[in-house]
Amino acid sequence: MKRFVEGTARGQSTLFPECLEDWIGEDNPVRVIDVFVDELDLAELGFDGVAPEVTGRPAYHPSVLLKLYIYGYLNRVQSSRRLEREAGRNVEAMWLTGRLVPDHKTIADFRKDNGGAIRQVCARFIALCRVMGLLTDPSVAIDGSKFKAVNNRDKNFTRAKMERRMAQIEESVARYLQQLDTADRHEPSEALQSKTNRLKDKIAKLREQMQNLGELRAQMLAAPDQQISLTDPDSRSMATSGRGSGVVGYNVQVAVETKHHLIITHEVTNVGTDRSQLSTMAKAAKATLGVESLDAVADRGYFSSEEILACEDAGITVTLPKPMTSGIIAKGRFGKQDFRYVAEQDVYICPAGESLPYRYTNEEHGMLLRRYWTNACQGCAIKQTCTSGKERRITRWEHEHVLEAVQRRLDEHPEKMRQRRETVEHPFGTIKARMGATHFLMKTLPRVASEMALHVLAYNMTRAMSIMGVRPLMAAIRV
Incomplete structure (x- = not known):
């Protein structure tokens, strides 16, 4: 008789391993992350908080947060809030951080405040690949x-976009004014008065938008490339x-x-x-x-x-x-x-x-x-x-x-x-x-460059593990 694979009942008592080490296999990629970060001189690379302060609340060591970020980018988890959740429920993340669960603000600030050092970590892994003989082809x-x-695209303005948007607003204002003129020719009524008020509100809002666009246009023309972005000022x-x-x-x-x-x-x-x-x-x-x-x-x-x-x-x-x-x-x-x-x-x-x-x-x-x-x-x-x-x-x-x-x-x-x-x-x-x-x-x-460095580091680490294997890579890092 055919049967389905059956799981264990939720109420049944089980004996889990006594330590996290038993959950992490010898070929688990998190071991590469752990060894790689432990071999780095984080103070030399420029990370803040390597030496603890004498006073105040104890801080998380930069190595803990760096390991968490590398793990996140290796596993498509880049958000600081999602990393906080993973640190509290993911066995691999628990093993990597020693069951520490930093809050998302601490995680986000680490990436924001250590951009230059994170880029140095990415460069250090490339130097390590060169030492391991993975970069022998000068091509x-x-x-x-x-x-x-x-x-968002609507929050970016170029000269052409600005002119097109202003023309659309002017066309809308002209259309609403024409509708007001038409309404004035009809007998007054409550419905007509309501429609007139709606049209006047729309015209007022459009004129306010036109005024705002005029101010943005002056900023745009003053920019070197005549382009401005409102949310991320460096994006183009x-x-x-x-x-x-x-x-x-x-x-x-x-x-x-x-x-x-x-x-x-x-x-x-x-x-x-x-x-x-x-x-x-x-x-x-x-x-x-x-x-x-x-x-x-x-x-x-x-x-x-x-x-x-x-x-x-x-x-x-x-x-x-x-x-x-x-x-x-x-x-x-x-x-x-x-x-x-x-x-x-x-x-x-x-x-x-x-x-x-x-x-x-x-x-x-x-x-x-x-x-x-x-x-x-x-x-x-x-x-x-x-x-x-x-x-x-x-x-x-x-x-x-x-x-x-x-x-x-x-x-x-x-x-x-x-x-x-x-x-x-x-x-x-x-x-x-x-x-x-x-x-x-x-x-x-600068911050986008730091984020890209983490993506490149995760990609290169994945490639190195695929080429060499987890254990040989760990052994080469320890040399």
């Missing part, structure tokens, strides 16, 4: 992703990959090692584009790995001539595609890539076989640009597929050979773009899944 993938801030409206979509939040940059997919370095910014981030992230990854040279791969959003040159000067070999921003190809005409440069003669060869010699050099936006063209375009048989002007002119940057080397590397190794996706997009997906729909819980850039 990284760099990418950025937008993370939601606490700030940023475009995302979806057409017509956007998010009010932060742009998180990461450099991920290509072999074990560990996050080498990360940075939280409120700049909506990646174009100026390449050299900064690549240099930070190179310094963290402690190598003489580094291979870095990124997507087309990072393409910047100055950034690529800075990487070249720092001994960093970058591979990334160039965005096709010119509309000339869409018009069915030859692009610059169809012209071949001959370095020995300093000329370009056009698709028709004509030579475009060097003419002069000028400076634009701090860049020295060399100009090339020929006078043979007027009689060319394929001129219509090349240019609509008098002649086709080609511009060459003084360091164009660096960009050409990047393109050659991409042509020779197109698989690097697939490697980039497989390397760097998985960490972002994992971290966002752990965060949930709300993403960041804290406000302002």
Whole structure:
């Protein structure tokens, strides 16, 4: 006869283990957290309260709160109130904290007041991974992703949003005024008077909103980027990959090692584009790995001539595609890539076989640009597929050979773009899944950076345990 699995009756007496240690297996990840934090010099890292005060109520040691936070971020529990509940009911959390149950205010203040030290803990674990031999491949993938801030989209204002909102209010006021004029033409009645009063209240509220928007508009125009956020002042409206979509939040940059997919370095910014981030992230990854040279791969959003040159000067070999921003190809005409440069003669060869010699050099936006063209375009048989002007002119940057080397590397190794996706997009997906729909819980850039450091630490710790196993990782930490 088939039966269901039956549990123990709630009223039945049982003999639980006498100590918490019996509940925690030897391969439980909380043991890694415990060993890792115990091996840290928290005073050197900058944590407050390492030495107890002589007077006053005894405080919780920073190691207890740090262990609780790392455990929470490993298990998708980031809220201080939820961590307080876990400390009182979760056997693993009880074992980790010695059955201490800090209140949520104490837990929240620890994360808020020790942001710099928490970021140092994240960096210390990466240094530990390097010592353990997990970062032997001098190759990284760099990418950025937008993370939601606490700030609602309706609490963020740009010039376009402000103008659109003001136009909507003016349209509503005009519509209500027209309804009032219509009401005045009817015979007075109690229902009509009630409707008139409602319309007047709506108009008064809209005019009050318009006045408030006028004050916000002055603040917005005074801001450096002409944008303000009311809830989290450091968050910014940023475009995302979806057409017509956007998010009010932060742009998180990461450099991920290509072999074990560990996050080498990360940075939280409120700049909506990646174009100026390449050299900064690549240099930070190179310094963290402690190598003489580094291979870095990124997507087309990072393409910047100055950034690529800075990487070249720092001994960093970058591979990334160039965005096709010119509309000339869409018009069915030859692009610059169809012209071949001959370095020995300093000329370009056009698709028709004509030579475009060097003419002069000028400076634009701090860049020295060399100009090339020929006078043979007027009689060319394929001129219509090349240019609509008098002649086709080609511009060459003084360091164009660096960009050409990047393109050659991409042509020779197109698989690097697939490697980039497989390397760097998985960490972002994992971290966002752990965060949930709300993403960041804290406000302002420094505190958001501290929160992101905990997410990165939890991700790297999970990866290290997956690669090495819990016991070998614990043994390596104790060395």
